[in-house]
Amino acid sequence: MMEQILDILIVVFAVLGGFFGLLGSFGLLKLNDPVSRLHAPTKTSTLGVGAILLASFFHSWGYDHHGSSHELLILMFLLVTAPVTANFIAKVHISRHTKPEDLPSPGEDRLWATHMQPEENGDAPQQQG
Amino acid sequence: MKILNRLVPHPYLTLMLTVTWLMLVNRFSLNSLVFGLFLGLLIPFVTQPFWPNRPKLSKPLNLIGYVAVVLWDIVVANFIVARIVLFMPNSRRQPAFVTVPLDIRTPEAIAMLGGTITMTPGTVTCDISSEGHALLVHCLHAPDPESEVATIKSRYEARLKEIFE
Numbered sequence: 001m002m003e004q005i006l007d008i009l010i011v012v013f014a015v016l017g018g019f020f021g022l023l024g025s026f027g028l029l030k031l032n033d034p035v036s037r038l039h040a041p042t043k044t045s046t047l048g049v050g051a052i053l054l055a056s057f058f059h060s061w062g063y064d065h066h067g068s069s070h071e072l073l074i075l076m077f078l079l080v081t082a083p084v085t086a087n088f089i090a091k092v093h094i095s096r097h098t099k100p101e102d103l104p105s106p107g108e109d110r111l112w113a114t115h116m117q118p119e120e121n122g123d124a125p126q127q128q129g
Numbered sequence: 130m131k132i133l134n135r136l137v138p139h140p141y142l143t144l145m146l147t148v149t150w151l152m153l154v155n156r157f158s159l160n161s162l163v164f165g166l167f168l169g170l171l172i173p174f175v176t177q178p179f180w181p182n183r184p185k186l187s188k189p190l191n192l193i194g195y196v197a198v199v200l201w202d203i204v205v206a207n208f209i210v211a212r213i214v215l216f217m218p219n220s221r222r223q224p225a226f227v228t229v230p231l232d233i234r235t236p237e238a239i240a241m242l243g244g245t246i247t248m249t250p251g252t253v254t255c256d257i258s259s260e261g262h263a264l265l266v267h268c269l270h271a272p273d274p275e276s277e278v279a280t281i282k283s284r285y286e287a288r289l290k291e292i293f294e
Contacts, residue, residue: 027214083247090255106258
């Protein structure tokens, strides 16, 4: 009985992982502008990999009789690093393909950080000399 | 107290590194606990110059509730994005950049908010304003940008403000 429940759990997570992984790649193809394309891989693929890792976690916990915590660790690192990657890609897009006029106004500040030139910055890079 | 502050500049980082090491070793033993603690003390001490200010958590326990809310939202977010990707034609989708004015000022809290926004329903953090007073957020499908901003502010920013400030 216990084993059956465990099997069902593993299968559900593995299938869910496969589905969301596929969806992430499909979204990358289907969405039609560069920043929208970011949404699919950052969110969907992260959950896809997460679900596969959970399936692996339950498998090691149920069948190897000494659980494995590596999966949880990978999941943690993944959740922390995915937004950073997405942010970098978005910043590259902003820097190469948009002008300050294309974006909404940044409120009380004058510019978005990516559009700021080094000399406008208070702590400009030191002169080499 | 001052010496302790200098020797253990980031107590939370020490705790996290120790736990990470134990999980990496995959089996609990006194041996790995001692070595993990050694790494947890050494790494923050050596990297001290790169992270000079010390984030103060006024309510560290609220972090657990926050992580639970975010994990739940990540799962919900994926079903929302899945529906948009699979069933909404590109012509009907209304992507938009919105500005989220910030009330929080702690850099660590802003970084965490940015990460949270990226992982949750249909939004990706793209940039921060030059003085750090607003975030630029891209919405996958936002018929009503105002309500997106209101959700972000009430759901995540308010909680982070409680934890960090």
